[in-house]
Amino acid sequence: MVDRIDSSKRSKKLTKLRYSLWGLTQKNLKQVYYIVVFSRFLVPRFWSQFILRFKLKRIQAFDADYVYERVNYYNKLTECSTIKDKLESLKDYKLPERQRVYYFDSYQYIRYFSFKKRANFLFGDVTTVPDLPAFVKSRPIHGDNRNSVVLKLVKARHFLFVNDPVPFAEKKDMLIGRSAVSQPHRQKFLEMYFDHPMCNVGQINLNEDSHRWQLPKITLREHLNYKFILCLEGNDVATNLKWVMSSNSLAVMPKPIYETWFMEGKLIPDYHYVEIKSDYSDLQERLSYYIEHEDEALQIIQNANNYVKQFKNKKRESLISLMVIKKYFDMTGQGPFAGAN
Template structure:
């Protein structure tokens, strides 16, 4: 820890793990030794074992794998949680990172990109917010939208999935949340294009709730009504766009120090075991 800024480490650990009062786990919570590889959520298993293996197998811990949209009653390790005032029992961890923590190297200057918003996504009937966006803007001249899953609801929206490189030909990239967070937000913010989205409702290890609108991304209204206005403004204000890109890239860079990320991950787990009365408090300066 002495290699790093202690206040920064403390901030990150306590952001993810908000268990600031001791709490006992229910008896039904299983020990680490019983964490098994299953057919589903394989990446979650390996991402958790990468760090859990450093702790005694008798220590008990609750994992909730998948897209978590509600705060669990029992203190649990999760990939995602809703942005709300009461998050204590939802402890964020970097899970399914092969999908959610992808960054890119973008050599194409912003100024040379197309003055349009591109969006490719799964659009399912139950995702009414995505359906509404496509209904409003699928045929809009400032948008290139496509639904990458096939269904019988809106076959005219269906287009082939495209690479990140092809997305990066456009100045603006749509980052609409799905079940929880927008999985493309991380790589978009590492590029020379700009994320366009409403204020996020969910967050992950990326700390989406700390993102500043029109500073890290272009914010549009919840009902999407001001999309055209926003796009036209930023199409004609290149300097404002370049500032957002610089800020977004700087934000992403904090997650690229892999040794520091590993340290924070271990400390998040250690705090879980301490606050659930299973380990003595060791890091008095951190929590």
């Protein structure tokens, strides 16, 4: 056990070096992230609010139907102006002691709107729908989730994509998986498949109750040597799903329950990813099928890669974010305003 953990620590410095040398990921470096974040606070809010109208006019450069479709997916609110006074004033929207990344990522777009407006924010791994409309990172896919208005939050961690140099045919005929394991459903998966010959799966966090599954962390590059990568939801969504779907490996998971800006609710089983049953009982059967039917596997990989591409247009992503927020204010009786239509 100790040897495994020590080995993991020794590999951390090598991991960073490998990423920089191989250039396999557009890695979201924390130093760059915070330089950009704090530079936004140097821009006066009145200037950001002045140029909002011009930013919203950028829709003319894109497919308007596509943009509105995504805006309405993230923000399903209908007119609810009577609840405006129950929302919190943006004047009180200040840097919290915890969950600062949520604040930084939301401030990137909130700063374009008057701080006289009102809104609720629910930060963290949200798995329920709030009573009042609120901006969230995640929400349940099913049921009435209109009060959960999704923003692109914690994006430096969640929206990481890769350039995978390993063709599917050259990868190992196995499933790879490393994650923190504290939830019962993740524990159940390891109970079933930790020693399975087609699986290389384990937990990376220290947990006295499940130390028998402890394995050292491996690099993202090492994941790409496998044909199948496990993408199990944790507290909410599977964080690694985005970069897995940008690779030449297949994402393997049950049908998702939660969604984020990645619109997990729009993913089609066995079209964007390999679906397994929620009790994991058919895992070996599903892996064997796509090993034997490589043409179908390659088609899923292509579909997944194409799905990921829509999130790489930064200007369009910024526009959609602003429009999601504008719709929130409009639907809660705080708009429209000049130049925003």
